[in-house]
Amino acid sequence: MLIAEPLQRAIDELSKLPSIGKKTAQRLALHILKSDENSVNALLQALSDLKTKIKFCSECFNLSVEEKCDICKSPKRDHSMICVVEEVSDVIAIEKTNEYNGLYHVLGGVLNPLANITPENLHIKELISRIEKGGVNEVILALNPDTEGDTTSLYLLKILKEYPIKISRIARGLPIGGDLEFADPATIGRAFLGRITL
């Protein structure tokens, strides 16, 4: 098979990205090849800026252009609440809801002994020092509802109990628009355990 080398290389590089297979990579490469120069340059510039201009917020480890991220700097946010999440993508997901107005703390993962991820690999001591600095009234644990997330939540709870702050965990139950008939037993069980009096 004779494919021009730059095209083959672009297909190979694109198919290294998550959820991009060989066929999609080929379609993308041919699309880029046909696009006008300005839009290709805009794409290349955006991807290159992504790598060079973005760093992590020194306070909460969210993505930031400056030393502190826009959320940590904002006077409109409630600085007495910290929501602990696993990854930057979780911050984006929560921000999209417009339901939360406090600050964040991105752990950078969850405890996972099998993958050699111990408390030292996560931004846990930075969370503690934020709490020790004072001004924090509530820490909301918003880790994923899976084994690693639960283990990490329990670990954090054990440490955070030492401080005179409220510690909460986001609710578990049936997803909005979900159907009881098709929900898994674990979710239904949790929904019963977490029922609230009306």
Added chain:
Amino acid sequence: MLIAEPLQRAIDELSKLPSIGKKTAQRLALHILKSDENSVNALLQALSDLKTKIKFCSECFNLSVEEKCDICKSPKRDHSMICVVEEVSDVIAIEKTNEYNGLYHVLGGVLNPLANITPENLHIKELISRIEKGGVNEVILALNPDTEGDTTSLYLLKILKEYPIKISRIARGLPIGGDLEFADPATIGRAFLGRITL
């Protein structure tokens, strides 16, 4: 919602690509952000080379790094056969089969009066001049089996009939691994019309 500007811009640019929605764009941008610098540079270099290093073969309008593409230059290929296709992606698809050893001619589209694509917009006169140069014994029409492809095939047939060459069209019928029960009537009809004596 407060997302770092370079991240938002990368998501916007990535989601302009075909088959990439906002969610996939976000996953890709976060993946690129986490990747090491070498692999990001390799991707950026490949995409930029795609735009700067690739041009169209002066003979067949396939993609090429030099003036003539590797297929047109190859002495191992059968230079007496020309397979006419719509797009560069069709050349790749046919090359993958390893069933065809002749040359190609990429039209760059199909006739479509509604989209204002007339014979002048396609590389038809270049095909004629290749045939007039001599040495071509057979032209295989491999356009897509749809209305525009058929119209273009008929148009080409009318012109090419003037020349003392064999003109053929790739076969239509049930796809390999297909199931008669689930094939559409038009395909089954074509399979009957195109039946061969055993």
